Amino acid sequence: xxxxxxxxxxxxxxxxxxxxxxxxxxxxxxxxxxxxxxxxxxxxxxxxxxxxxxxxxxxxxxxxxxxxxxxxxxxxxxxxxxxxxxxxxxxxxxxxxxxxxxxxxxxxxxxxxxxxxxxxxxxxxxxxxxxxxxxxxxxxxxxxxxxxxxxxxxxxxxxxxxxxxxxxxxxxxxxxxxxxxxxxxxxxxxxxxxxxxxxxxxxxxxxxxxxxxxxxxxxxxxxxxxxxxxxxxxxxxxxxxxxxxxxxxxxxxxxxxxxxxxxxxxxxxxxxxxxxxxxxxxxxxxxxxxxxxxxxxxxxxxxxxxxxxxxxxxxxxxxxxxxxxxxxxxxxxxxxxxxxxxxxxxxxxxxxxxxxxxxxxxxxxxxxxxxxxxxxxxxxxxxxxxxxxxxxxxxxxxxxxxxxxxxxxxxxxxxxxxxxxxxxxxxxxxxxxxxxxxxxxxxxxxxxxxxxxxxxxxxxxxxxxxxxxxxxxxxxxxxxxxxxxxxxxxxxxxxxxxxxxxxxxxxxxxxxxxxxxxxxxxxxxxxxx
Amino acid sequence: xxxxxxxxxxxxxxxxxxxxxxxxxxxxxxxxxxxxxxxxxxxxxxxxxxxxxxxxxxxxxxxxxxxxxxxxxxxxxxxxxxxxxxxxxxxxxxxxxxxxxxxxxxxxxxxxxxxxxxxxxxxxxxxxxxxxxxxxxxxxxxxxxxxxxxxxxxxxxxxxxxxxxxxxxxxxxxxxxxxxxxxxxxxxxxxxxxxxxxxxxxxxxxxxxxxxxxxxxxxxxxxxxxxxxxxxxxxxxxxxxxxxxxxxxxxxxxxxxxxxxxxxxxxxxxxxxxxxxxxxxxxxxxxxxxxxxxxxxxxxxxxxxxxxxxxxxxxxxxxxxxxxxxxxxxxxxxxxxxxxxxxxxxxxxxxxxxxxxxxxxxxxxxxxxxxxxxxxxxxxxxxxxxxxxxxxxxxxxx
Numbered sequence: 060x061x062x063x064x065x066x067x068x069x070x071x072x073x074x075x076x077x078x079x080x081x082x083x084x085x086x087x088x089x090x091x092x093x094x095x096x097x098x099x100x101x102x103x104x105x106x107x108x109x110x111x112x113x114x115x116x117x118x119x120x121x122x123x124x125x126x127x128x129x130x131x132x133x134x135x136x137x138x139x140x141x142x143x144x145x146x147x148x149x150x151x152x153x154x155x156x157x158x159x160x161x162x163x164x165x166x167x168x169x170x171x172x173x174x175x176x177x178x179x180x181x182x183x184x185x186x187x188x189x190x191x192x193x194x195x196x197x198x199x200x201x202x203x204x205x206x207x208x209x210x211x212x213x214x215x216x217x218x219x220x221x222x223x224x225x226x227x228x229x230x231x232x233x234x235x236x237x238x239x240x241x242x243x244x245x246x247x248x249x250x251x252x253x254x255x256x257x258x259x260x261x262x263x264x265x266x267x268x269x270x271x272x273x274x275x276x277x278x279x280x281x282x283x284x285x286x287x288x289x290x291x292x293x294x295x296x297x298x299x300x301x302x303x304x305x306x307x308x309x310x311x312x313x314x315x316x317x318x319x320x321x322x323x324x325x326x327x328x329x330x331x332x333x334x335x336x337x338x339x340x341x342x343x344x345x346x347x348x349x350x351x352x353x354x355x356x357x358x359x360x361x362x363x364x365x366x367x368x369x370x371x372x373x374x375x376x377x378x379x380x381x382x383x384x385x386x387x388x389x390x391x392x393x394x395x396x397x398x399x400x401x402x403x404x405x406x407x408x409x410x411x412x413x414x415x416x417x418x419x420x421x422x423x424x425x426x427x428x429x430x431x432x433x434x435x436x437x438x439x440x441x442x443x444x445x446x447x448x449x450x451x452x453x454x455x456x457x458x459x460x461x462x463x464x465x466x467x468x469x470x471x472x473x474x475x476x477x478x479x480x481x482x483x484x485x486x487x488x489x490x491x492x493x494x495x496x497x498x499x500x501x502x503x504x505x506x507x508x509x510x511x512x513x514x515x516x517x518x519x520x521x522x523x524x525x526x527x528x529x530x531x532x533x534x535x536x537x538x539x540x541x542x543x544x545x546x547x548x549x550x551x552x553x554x555x556x557x558x559x560x561x562x563x564x565x566x567x568x569x570x571x572x573x574x575x576x577x578x579x580x581x582x583x584x585x586x587x588x
Numbered sequence: 589x590x591x592x593x594x595x596x597x598x599x600x601x602x603x604x605x606x607x608x609x610x611x612x613x614x615x616x617x618x619x620x621x622x623x624x625x626x627x628x629x630x631x632x633x634x635x636x637x638x639x640x641x642x643x644x645x646x647x648x649x650x651x652x653x654x655x656x657x658x659x660x661x662x663x664x665x666x667x668x669x670x671x672x673x674x675x676x677x678x679x680x681x682x683x684x685x686x687x688x689x690x691x692x693x694x695x696x697x698x699x700x701x702x703x704x705x706x707x708x709x710x711x712x713x714x715x716x717x718x719x720x721x722x723x724x725x726x727x728x729x730x731x732x733x734x735x736x737x738x739x740x741x742x743x744x745x746x747x748x749x750x751x752x753x754x755x756x757x758x759x760x761x762x763x764x765x766x767x768x769x770x771x772x773x774x775x776x777x778x779x780x781x782x783x784x785x786x787x788x789x790x791x792x793x794x795x796x797x798x799x800x801x802x803x804x805x806x807x808x809x810x811x812x813x814x815x816x817x818x819x820x821x822x823x824x825x826x827x828x829x830x831x832x833x834x835x836x837x838x839x840x841x842x843x844x845x846x847x848x849x850x851x852x853x854x855x856x857x858x859x860x861x862x863x864x865x866x867x868x869x870x871x872x873x874x875x876x877x878x879x880x881x882x883x884x885x886x887x888x889x890x891x892x893x894x895x896x897x898x899x900x901x902x903x904x905x906x907x908x909x910x911x912x913x914x915x916x917x918x919x920x921x922x923x924x925x926x927x928x929x930x931x932x933x934x935x936x937x938x939x940x941x942x943x944x945x946x947x948x949x950x951x952x953x954x955x956x957x958x959x960x961x962x963x964x965x966x967x968x969x970x971x972x973x974x975x976x977x978x979x980x981x982x983x984x985x986x
Contacts, residue, residue: 081964
């Protein structure tokens, strides 16, 4: 068969592919709507709630309005305009398309509505999202058992923990660094200066859409800075001072039992010994007992015993606040750099901290320059350096670390902190007050009823929950335990988080690495009106 | 020459609209009355289930999540799931993300079918978006929302080809002081979605118009369920009947029909919806690494460095016997009923067994036509709806 015949056969056959299997959805596009403009008021930023007036023609039969893929509530329609309530939307840096569907067709206006981001265009090119931070909590949380207010909840002598996570997607995810750790996320917060109330049946803010990036096991995102064991020891002292200030049973601590200690771990994460810390100098930690030669990592912290009726053995507390990868050297260990080594997890598509024996220590979050690098297919690429955060949020009031605060909701509640605007990068504080029903057995752990969220710039030094908003909450939230010391009834909980943003340009100029250094405090709070 | 005719034959395939083609997939049975007819072509599926884990060592793996531990014995929860696509597929009618129905149209006689692999995905070409949520709305205004995942289409949307609704867990609530009901037996709820148009780069279809006038019916609850005279109840581990801490396990397990007849009894409903009873053999799956048993959860043992559930993993279903049962208050299974299941699932692979007792309210809804991403009109009605109340309990393998 010659080529000409084959060609003719192919041409003949392909004619079949010209048949459209389906009729056009709209018979005559000329009958469809026309969009000529839109004006809008932002209202709640990404939380929605503002209004938009869409101008055009043949709009009187509008049935559906979509803003950036989210459905808008239609408030008014006539031939030349449609008024809508703007929907909530995950954080994004782009202007959103507007689609109007009428009985006779649909029209699209590209880049029609831009929600104002908390971060302006700072994160508009965010390709790699990193969140790293410390969340402080009271060593004990108080609740009522009968008429007695008792310290039942145990957060631990660490007074909190550190955590980190990263996402490197296939595309740009503006602002996602501030959502990813789910600690008072910016994506769920109103614009700076505003407050948003969510009732029990109100829709909660959506998460942004994500497309996983092509990564393999062994890929990593790293933030590294110099190891300074002096600083790590000061962190231990700082936590011990909090113990003296806040621990209900601190009167019983035997002063002679208080020890700064290090626990040694081998490469498999198995603890191979412990020793008292006797000194620290830069990257060298000196110990009372020499670490075993197989030591590759240490936890640093403290230990104390409480004495009741002369018995020092009854209660002993250990708290581990620092981690470091180390090399033994006589009676010392020499630490590798501090920071976070976030390794790709192919099950979730996120990057999680490796830590030492499963612990990512609070000592890894420091005010020092961090070098930011990525590891891909075994090749490490350094992208630049960012300034580290102030490690903790210096909260002035309420005294959340006491674990027994009660907020009066018949007046405006103010939260104060010491601002820390060390760089020109955005620094935003979000306060979230939540009320849970602890009597519901919930597959997601706790059943949230109410949420009040307020936002401020760090420089403001305060954020407010107005009394008019708090009036919508139950009059009394006691935080109560039942006879078995299980939660019961309504419980209040507050989180105050400072998001300190930093960024560097990826070495291949394809986008930015955006880092959200989070410093947060979370504690139970009672409410009374 | 044969190549010529083959080319012609292949090219002729272009000269037809895409649509469903009936391919009969027979069940794993040789009995004529156990061969199910094919499902009807449908353009989507909206499911809403309440689970009650009334037995020992039961976890969220029962609800199609990966892994069972930590166990959630005694928990009641709800979960919905929906997706849409074209061309219409019988899978939307026949398959389920949670519980594939047994034989339909049983009349006055119970009927069972054995399935070895009931999993699968609808054979659609393109998925369809119907808006950022699906709502079930009760007459008193209570709303259950199944939110779309993703919440909006990623841009650029070249990878936007799939969306689903629901897929998240919520507590089963009725008459809560603040929260809307998430479960209300014997009630009719409005079913709606807002409609949407996808970004031009997306390869999904969309339903541009809202659905407003459809309904689904929540079935009656399953009341008074007993197995061989013993109530199928939520265990209360660590606490006695008065809620006082004891620290002891409260095992709720049944012998099953493996060696002798097992009889289920319950209170027939006023609606007489048949029950669906599924006996499932579960396989094992590692739930983590360990050195000793204490590294694993209760009910899970450390076997060669891995935490292996003693009673199998609820998300690993090796096979099931599914029966549609007349709502007359009594139903029995005997060892003979397991003949095909036992023949198909190797004994050394069976790590556990569970029994599902469900009351299922199936229906269909007509929805506005879908619009393909190139603007074609594609009817995808009807859409299968399925609201189901399920009690899951534990059977002890011999």
